Amino acid sequence: xxxxxxxGVEDGNTLFSDIDLSWEHRKNELFRWLLIAASLFGVVxxxxxxxxxxxxxxxxxxxxxxxxxxxxxxxxxxxxxRAGFKGAVIASIMxxxxxxxxxxxxxxxxxxxxxxYAPDSRITRLIEANLANLAGVPSIxxxxxxxxxxxxxIGIGPILIxxxxxxxxxxxxxxxxxxxxxxxxxxxxxxxxxxxxGATKWQTIRRVVLPAAIxxxxxxxxxxxxxxxxxxxxxxxxxxxxxxxxxxxxxxRFSAMPTQIYNWAAxxxxxxxxxxxxGIVVLLSFLxxxxxxAIYIRHRYETEV
Amino acid sequence: xxxxxxxTQQADDQLITTDIQHAESTRREQPDQTVLEARDLDxxxxxxxxxxxxxxxxxxxxxxxxxxPSGCGKSTFLRCINRMNDMIDVCRVQGELTFRSxxxxxxxxxxxxxxxxxxxxxxxxxxxxKSIRDNVTYxxxxxGKSATDDxxxxxxxxxxxxxxxxxxxxxxxxxxxGGQQQRLCIARAIAPDPEVILMxxxxxxxxxxxxxxxxxxxxxxxxxxxxxxVTHNMQQAARISDKTAVFLTGGNLVEFDDTASVFEDxxxxxxxxxxxxxxx
Numbered sequence: 001x002x003x004x005x006x007x008g009v010e011d012g013n014t015l016f017s018d019i020d021l022s023w024e025h026r027k028n029e030l031f032r033w034l035l036i037a038a039s040l041f042g043v044v045x046x047x048x049x050x051x052x053x054x055x056x057x058x059x060x061x062x063x064x065x066x067x068x069x070x071x072x073x074x075x076x077x078x079x080x081x082r083a084g085f086k087g088a089v090i091a092s093i094m095x096x097x098x099x100x101x102x103x104x105x106x107x108x109x110x111x112x113x114x115x116x117y118a119p120d121s122r123i124t125r126l127i128e129a130n131l132a133n134l135a136g137v138p139s140i141x142x143x144x145x146x147x148x149x150x151x152x153x154i155g156i157g158p159i160l161i162x163x164x165x166x167x168x169x170x171x172x173x174x175x176x177x178x179x180x181x182x183x184x185x186x187x188x189x190x191x192x193x194x195x196x197x198g199a200t201k202w203q204t205i206r207r208v209v210l211p212a213a214i215x216x217x218x219x220x221x222x223x224x225x226x227x228x229x230x231x232x233x234x235x236x237x238x239x240x241x242x243x244x245x246x247x248x249x250x251x252x253r254f255s256a257m258p259t260q261i262y263n264w265a266a267x268x269x270x271x272x273x274x275x276x277x278x279g280i281v282v283l284l285s286f287l288x289x290x291x292x293x294a295i296y297i298r299h300r301y302e303t304e305v
Numbered sequence: 306x307x308x309x310x311x312x313t314q315q316a317d318d319q320l321i322t323t324d325i326q327h328a329e330s331t332r333r334e335q336p337d338q339t340v341l342e343a344r345d346l347d348x349x350x351x352x353x354x355x356x357x358x359x360x361x362x363x364x365x366x367x368x369x370x371x372x373x374p375s376g377c378g379k380s381t382f383l384r385c386i387n388r389m390n391d392m393i394d395v396c397r398v399q400g401e402l403t404f405r406s407x408x409x410x411x412x413x414x415x416x417x418x419x420x421x422x423x424x425x426x427x428x429x430x431x432x433x434x435k436s437i438r439d440n441v442t443y444x445x446x447x448x449g450k451s452a453t454d455d456x457x458x459x460x461x462x463x464x465x466x467x468x469x470x471x472x473x474x475x476x477x478x479x480x481x482x483g484g485q486q487q488r489l490c491i492a493r494a495i496a497p498d499p500e501v502i503l504m505x506x507x508x509x510x511x512x513x514x515x516x517x518x519x520x521x522x523x524x525x526x527x528x529x530x531x532x533x534x535v536t537h538n539m540q541q542a543a544r545i546s547d548k549t550a551v552f553l554t555g556g557n558l559v560e561f562d563d564t565a566s567v568f569e570d571x572x573x574x575x576x577x578x579x580x581x582x583x584x585x
Contacts, residue, residue: 119394189431196389197493198421199447207447212434 050284057281060274071278076244076260080271085279087246088260092229092286094247095163095256099228102168104221107175114176115183116205135173142170143237151238158239160250166234171224178220182213215301219294226290230283232258257283337364340501340531341386346400348381348556350393355381356556358400363548368523368532370546370564372539374579378556379535383503386533387423388416404501421448424494425503429510430486432478432493437461437470440478440489444497456496463529464492465522484515491522495530502526504534508541520545539580543568551576 060066074084118124146166151158186209194204210217235241235256241263243255255263257279264276341363348356356378363369371379381390388409390396401408409419424444432440441460442452457474461467466488470481478489487507494502504523508516523545526532536542542549542564549567551560553575560567560576571577 187431189427189429190433192389192392193427193431193433193490193493194443194447195392195417196387196420196425196427197444197447198417198424198497199443200417203447207443208433208435 053277053280053284056274056277060278064271064274066271066275066278068278071275075246076255076263078244080267080269080275083244083264083272083275085257085260085275085282087244088255088257088279089282091160091240091247091254092256092258094160094250095167095254096225096229098160098164098250099167099171100221100225102164103172103175103224106168107172107221108179108217111176111179111183112205112210115180116201116209131173131176135177138233139170139231140233140237142166143234145169146234147237147239156251158253160247160252160254162238163235163240163254163256164250166238167228167231170231170234171228174224174227175217175221178224179213179217182216182220183209185216186212215297219298222290222294222297226287226294229286229290230258232262235259236262257286337362337367339363340365340405341533342401342403342406343382343385344401344403346382346385346398346402348378348385348390348399349397351395354556356385359556359558361550361558361561363531363533365531366527366529367547368527368534368545369548369550370542371533371535371550371552372537372542373552374554375537377552377554379552380505381556382552383425383505383533383535386501386503387420387425389420389425391416421497422499423501423503424497424499426487426490426494426505426507428506430483430490432481432486432489434477434479436475437478437481437489438474441492441496443493448497452496460492460496461489463495463526464488465518465525466492482515484511484518487511487515487519488522491519491526495526499530501531501533504532506535506537509537516541539568551579553579 061068071084072086072089074082075087076085077083114124114128118127143166146162146169150156150162150165156162190208190212191204194208195201199207236259240253240255240259243253247254261276261279261283264272264279267273339362341361343359343361346356346359347354359382371382373379384390385398385402386404386409390398398410402410404419404423407414409416421444433443435443438457441457445452445456458467458471461470466485469485470489473480478486481489487510491502491507508519511519520541523532523534527547534542534546546564548561549564550558551567551571551573553559559573560571562572567576568580571580
C-alpha cells in the first residue's frame with residue numbers, strides 16, 4: 001500500500017518533468033522588455049525634446065531678459081530686443097480659420113458623397129485610392145502648387161489667402177478620411193430606421209447621420225488643423241518670410257508662427273535663437289491645446305452613439 | 306435556438322388553441338377589406354430567386370402573421386411592401402404589389418411617400434441617437450409638419466411607453482432598455498399616423514416579459530392600423546394574428562388563411578409538418 005502511494009507521489013512529481021519551459025519563459029520576459037522599450041522610445045524622445053526647448057525657453061527668459069508680455073504685444077523686428085511674436089500668432093490664427101473654412105466644407109462634402117451617395121464603382125475606388133496618395137504627398141509640394149497656381153498664376157502674391165490654400169489642400173485628404181471613418185461608424189440600422197420613417201436621403205444624412213458623426217468629424221478636423229499650424233515648408237514656398245508686422249486682413253502679407261521661428265533660428269544672434277525657443281513653446285502650446293480639445297470631444301461623445 | 310423553440314412549442318400546443326379562440330371572438334366577424342395585395346410577385350437577388358409567384362391579400366385592421374423557416378423569403382416580402390428592398394442594388398421585383406389598389410412599383414410612386422403611409426419596426430431596436438422626444442417627432446418633422454407635445458404623448462401612449470418615459474422625454478433614446486427602445490421605435494412608426502405597420506421579428510431580441518408587452522401592444526395597434534408581422538415564433542403568430550401566411554423554403558407562399566385554420570387544420574402537409582415542429 002505504502003509503495004503504491006509513493007509511486008503515486010512520484011508520478012505527480014514527474015508528470016511534467018519532460019517539459020522544460022525555462023528558456024521559453026526567459027524569452028517571454030526578454031521580448032516583453034524589448035517591446036516596452038520600443039513603446040517608451042517615443043515618450044523618451046518627446047521628453048528630451050521638451051526638455052531641450054524648455055531649457056532654451058528658460059535661458060531666453062532669464063539671461064536674455066525676454067519679457068513674455070512684450071513677446072506677445074510686439075511685432076517681429078530686425079532689432080533683437082524689440083522683436084515679438086504678436087504678428088506671427090495672429091497670422092497663424094487667421095491662417096487656421098481660413099484653412100478650416102476652405103478645407104472643412106470641401107472635405108466633409110466629398111466624404112459624404114463617397115460614403116453615402118457614390119456607387120461602389122471603379123471610379124469611386126479610384127477616387128479613394130487617390131485620396132490616400134494625396135494624404136502622403138510631401139507638404140512642400142502643396143507649397144509649390146500654391147506658389148505656381150495662386151501666388152504667381154492668379155497673381156495675388158504671398159498673402160494669407162495663398163497660405164490658406166496651400167494648407168487647405170494639405171489637410172483636406174486628412175479631413176476626408178477621418179470624416180469617412182466617422183460616417184462609417186454610424187450603423188446602417190439607424191439609416192434604415194430613418195428611411196422607413198419616410199425620410200429622404202438628404203433628410204437622413206442631415207438629421208440622423210451627420211449629428212451622430214459630428215464629434216468624429218470635429219476630432220478629425222481639429223487634428224488636421226493641428227498638423228497644419230506647425231507646417232513650415234509650404235508657407236516658405238508661398239513666400240511667408242521676412243514679414244514682421246501683424247497682417248491687417250486676409251489679403252495682407254504675413255509670417256506665421258513656424259516661419260517666424262524658422263526666420264529667427266536662422267539668425268546668427270543668440271538672442272534671436274532664444275526668441276525662437278520661446279516661439280516654439282508657444283507653438284507647442286497651441287498644438288497641445290488643439291489635441292486636448294480633440295481628445296475631449298472624442299471622449300465626451302464616444303459613449304453616445 | 307431552433308430546437309429550443311420546437312420543444313416549447315410542442316409543450317404549448319394546448320395553450321395555442323385557447324389563445325386562438327380568444328382572438329377569434331374579438332375580430333373574426335368583421336368583413337375583410339384588402340389593403341395590400343400581391344399578385345404573381347417574384348423577387349430576385351441577382352440570380353437567386355427569393356420569392357416565387359406570391360399571391361396574397363392582406364386585410365385592413367387585422368394582424369397578418371408571416372411565418373416560415375429561415376431563408377424562406379418572409380422578410381424579403383415585408384421589405385417589398387414599403388420598398389426598402391430598393392436599397393439593395395441587386396434586388397429585382399416582378400409582378401404586382403398593390404397598396405389600396407395602386408401598384409407600389411409603378412413609375413409614379415415615390416418610395417419616400419409610400420413609406421410615409423407604411424411604417425416599419427425592425428428586428429433590432431434602432432432608435433436614433435437623439436432624445437426620446439426627437440425620436441418620436443422625427444416622422445412628422447421630415448414631412449415638414451411641426452410636432453406638438455400632444456403628438457408626442459399620443460404616439461408614446463399608443464406604444465404603451467408614455468408612463469415609463471414621460472419625465473425623461475429629453476434624455477437619449479439609447480438610454481432605454483431593449484424592450485423600451487423597441488416600443489420607442491413603434492412610437493416613432495405610429496407618430497406620423499401611417500395606415501400599415503410592418504414588423505420584422507420585433508420581439509426576437511427581447512426577453513419574454515418585454516416581448517409579451519409588445520404582443521399586447523400589437524393587439525391594441527390593430528384597432529387603428531393594419532399590422533403585418535414576420536415572426537419566427539409560431540406561438541406568437543397563433544396568439545396575436547388573425548391571418549397567417551406560411552412561406553416555405555424557396556420563397557413559396559404555401560398557405561394563407563385565418564390563423565385558426567392554419568394552425569388547427571392546415572391544408573398543406575408540409576405546413577402541418579412545419580407547424581408541428583417536424584422541420585424548420
